[in-house]
Amino acid sequence: MSRSASDLKPGEAGIIKGYQDNVISLKLMEMGCLPGETIKLNFRAPLGDPISFDVAGYSLSLRISEAANILIE
């Protein structure tokens, strides 16, 4: 079972290696979440969801369900 971006801990980074869902991956790629790119979990919202990430030089917030589509190594 491979890890996804939603499994990261605050401050922890991973390298994107692929996606689980095709449709959302297109949107995520446009937003700079490309394979090979480093993605770092910044902090979670107080209710645990959504999550703020640092990627491609800016901050992006994603719901857990969306972040779970980003596979990392």
Add this chain to the structure above:
Amino acid sequence: MSEKKFERIALVGNPNSGKSSVFNHLTGLNQKVGNFPGVTVDKKTGYTRLPDGRRVRVLDLPGTYSLYPRSLDERVVFDVLIDTLNEDYPDVVVVVADAANLKRNLLLFTQIKDLGIPVILALNMLDVSTNLGQKVRPIQIAKHLDVPVISINGRTGEGIELLKKALSEGFDVSKQPVCDISSFSPEVIKAVQEKYQIENPYRAYLYAQQWRFLKHIPALERLEIEKTAKEHLFQNEFYQSKETINRYKYIDKILEEAVEYNVQESRNLTRKLDKLFTHRIFGYVIFLFILFLIFQAIFSWASTPMDFIDWSFSELASFLHDRLPSNKLVDLLTEGIIPGIAGVLIFIPQIAILFAFIALLEETGYMARVVFLMDKFMRRFGLNGKSVVPLISGVACAIPAIMSTRTIDNWKERISTILVIPLMSCSARLPVYTILIALVVPKHYVFGFLNLQGLVLMGMYLLGFLMAIVSAVVINKILQTREKSYFIMEMPLYKFPRWKNVGLTIVEKSKTFAFEAGKVILAISIILWALASYGPEERMQAAAQYVNDNYDISELSDNEIQDKIQAYKLENSYAGILGKSIEPVIEPLGYDWKMGIALITSFAAREVFVGTMATIYSIGSVDLEDEATIKNRMKAEKDPKTGERKYTLPVAISLLLFYAFAMQCMSTLAITWRETKSWKWPMIQLVYMSVLAYVSALLAYQVLS
């Protein structure tokens, strides 16, 4: 130098890139808001003067991340740019890019460049990127992309003149595409190119990718494009991801040479503020505090200008009433038109203040944090983090609030938000609440400092909010959709607001309200005045006779006789007849025919309640100076059957509940229709809210009395 002079400029850019700031610099107050044909997306256009003296048109397109649209707003950008015959198709595009976030901003730029439209890259926010320790070299970028690159500052206006100069001079269009898509299914591209005589291969490729959205092409032809694509195994998703990856590869190559990154951690301020603003306790405390501040501001700062508008219009009306000959036309002016206009303008202070705050929150970047904080909570009720702002705006006025739901991409969440917004207590309800609360709630202080009337008022707002949430849950259960809900949102850096942008937002929103809702409110108030002034001829003429027969004239003053006559006339006017005819329906709620009139007139717009009450109790009152306030008139009102006070606690509560839940605003229904493009939704809104209002008022009155 190219021959053709640019006449039509379009601004394109990512959200938060500073596009509106640049637009404001170019056009100043010389801008106007309209609609794109067929959709309700705001179309901001304006004019700017170039150094060569020409006045050219500037179009501000909605912010978007790419030419593959997700929301209605983004779709417009695609519509305008894909069809060279579109009435808004520009001669030149200025892509405003956030230099602190170049990588992502350049994606859209490269797509637009590949469309073959002349394009200028306006590098904005260089000051921010410098603060972040980055060194951007515009010349390198220009060299790689072979386009004019202009450094500007959306905040100070630096570089805007250079941008205008570049626009007036024109330039050669680079033909070299950033992403060569010719290897992606050349047969399909060629077929589309030939059929539609498109020179540019990327444009033809986008036809094949997004045939669904090609509004300018008949549906059958679109299906033909799909068929051609299918025949040649056109792989939409695979090509799109390859395209995105290729573009980013190219962008990376440019940025390697054009931008120097210092490794220092420089987003410190934003980091620290985020710790605070999204803290699990302070985050909410601060948000509540800001909400509280907005409420305070709306209710205390707005009251002086509102009183002033009220006062000056009633002065004007009585001045004209005294000076002009007395006839029906003058009555129409002083009793119908002038109060009607005042009824529209009176809301402007509150709307202006609300949008000042909203603009401020957007400008500073805080709004994205509110969405972030509230998303999970709102999702439980079938809404979205982005529903928070429209719901809060609903406290000022449902019209701009419903208009601001366009940022919600998901159709179901957007419809739910639109449907429940009118349950939020808008400012038109405030005068109704105030007067009813003042009638039945004593002016006590609780714990020595909390005003009891104020507490009840706050309770009304809370009630509206709770009902909105509950309704959203129910609506969510009923509505079916296959569409997935996305969140994906940029968290911009915190910034100090630019006051001029805030000012321009205020002007724009107030104007939208005054013209969109204003006409309806004005028209309705004139109709109402007519209904209350006219009635069946024979009954109106019998007024004097009636008073003569039923009262001992010798004991009444002239004024009192006049009042009795007017009261009789109103009772027999069309409004009175209508009010009486609904009496059986509203009697179980504790209302009489006078309240019936007010209810009918309120169905046009709630605030009319107070105006109608004033009309009912003051029409024809000879001496304006002597006129008691509406509140006192209502207090003195007796139930003709029992002789007791009419406005008892149960009646007032029943009325409060009715006004809290009823859909009594034509303008809102009109906006819902405009935003959803169907009569279905405004009708649903009307029915469910009316039922809610009637049942809760009925229960309250029957239980309490």
